[in-house]
Structure formats: C-alpha cells, structure tokens
Amino acid sequence: MSKWKKIYFIASIICLALAISIGCAFFFTDTAYATEYGATSNAPNASNQRTSTGTGFNLSFNGDTGSLSSTVEILIILTVIALAPSILVMLTSFTRIIVVLHFTRTALGTQTSPPNQVMIGLALFITLFIMWPTFSTIYTDAIQPFDSGQITQDEALEKAEKPLRDFMYGQTQTKDLDMFCEISNTTYEDYDDIPFTVLVPSFILSELRTAFIIGFLIYIPFIVIDMVVSSVLMSMGMMMLPPTTISLPFKILLFILADGWNLVIGSLIKTFY
Secondary structure (H helix, E strand, O other): OOHHHHHHHHHHHHHHHHHHHHHHHHHOOOOOOOOOOOOOOOOOOOOOOOOOOOOOOOOOEEOOOOEEOHHHHHHHHHHHHHHHHHHHHHHOOHHHHHHHHHHHHHHHOOOOOOOHHHHHHHHHHHHHHHHHHHHHHHHHHHHHHHHOOOOOHHHHHHHHHHHHHHHHHHHOOHHHHHHHHHHOOOOOOOHHHOOHHHHHHHHHHHHHHHHHHHHHHHHHHHHHHHHHHHHHHHHOOOOOOOHHHHHHHHHHHHHHHOOHHHHHHHHHHHOOO
16 A cells, blocks of 8 residues: 555544544533522522423524524534535536546556646646636525525525536536436426436536547547557567657657647636636
C-alpha cells in the first residue's frame, strides 16, 4: 500500500469514527431532567407544571423567527456530507469532467501523470465553477427562506429541486429521456412532469455519452502520432523498440504547443453552456 493510500485510509477511518460518535451522541443520549421542579429559593417564580417527560431527542428553534438551532444545523450538515459523493456524481457536471480528464491522460500515455489526486481536485473545482449559479439559486431561494422560517420544509425541497432539474434537463438528451420514460411507462408533456427518478439516470447516461464523444475527439491527434512513429520505426527495422517510448515526447510536445490544457478545459466548460 502506497503512502498516499495509507494516509487516505487512516483519514477515512478517523472521519468515520467521528461521524459515528456524533451520531451516537445525538440519538442515544437521554435527556436529563431535574429531580425537583417547581418554585425554589433560587427560582421563586418557577411553575409547578412539568413541561416534558421521558427521554428522547428534541429539535428546537432559536427565537421567534423559526431559525434552526445549532444542533439541527450540525445534523443537517453531517447528513449532506454523508450524501455528498452521491450528489456530486449523480446531479452535477463532475462525471463528464472526470471522464474527459481521464481520456486526456490516457491519450497522452503518461500513465499516472497528472496523478489521480490532481485530476479529482481539478474536476471538483471545475464542477464548483460550473454549478455555482445553481448552488447560489438554491441557497437564495430555498435555504435562506427555510432557515428564517419563511417557508416550510416541503416548499424548501421543491425550491431546491427546481434549479437542479433545470440544469440536468438542459444537459439530458431527448433519446435517453425517452428511453427511461418508455421503460417506466411515464408520459410527459412538460419537463416538470418528469419524475426525478427518471431524470437522474437519463442525465447520467447523457453525461457519459457526451464524455465519450469528447474523449474520442481527444484521441485522434495522438493516434496519428503513434501511427507515424510506428511506421518510421518499422521502415528503419527497429521492430523491437516500443513505439510509445518514442511517441510520448512528441505527444507531450504537441500538447504543449497547442496549449492543450486550455483547449481541453475551455472546450469542456463550454459544452455546459
């Protein structure tokens, strides 16, 4: 096991232990009540009526505005963190970006350069750049009004779902959507009638198709270089020399001269607009 894999494994174990500890503290801690209640010398105006009995987990709100307490906010944040990988892969542009970056590295033939950590980090920040208007709309229209008590939970979920649906529907191809609607016996006249369970797999399939098309276009110039180098080596009788050993510097040189990262990343981002 490499050094980075060991560090990643240890960090994952620590995060899992912290999440389990916080979850146990939330759900398995009994609520403590005083054995005596009512008026005392320290609280002469206290009522003799018990306000709550038994044990359990109580959700409270701060003030008259209905804002969430810090405990509930921590619980919601932990839930979002637990679901973040699934949300990132299924509902955002991350899938297309990471697949295209992987095709780029494979076409260059540089094996592990750039490393996976760099590619995933780059894909995450490009995803944040592309999805920022959607996230801003969700925060403005759903999270802020719900936190201030202006809308209910159902209304907040509906308002948060709409920007995601608009983004996914704009990137989903009609034939993929029709295929899943046919399988699920779903009919629709407007995209608002499409169930979320049908839109999500259609969106993922369209993202994979688009990523593979872009990957094919990236492969073409590098395959030409491989063919030219292989033909030259064959004509010189150097059949025992691997063509990739000679073609790799020419691929990197072509990628640098053409400003490859600018072309790939810029063209990739433009496919979402």
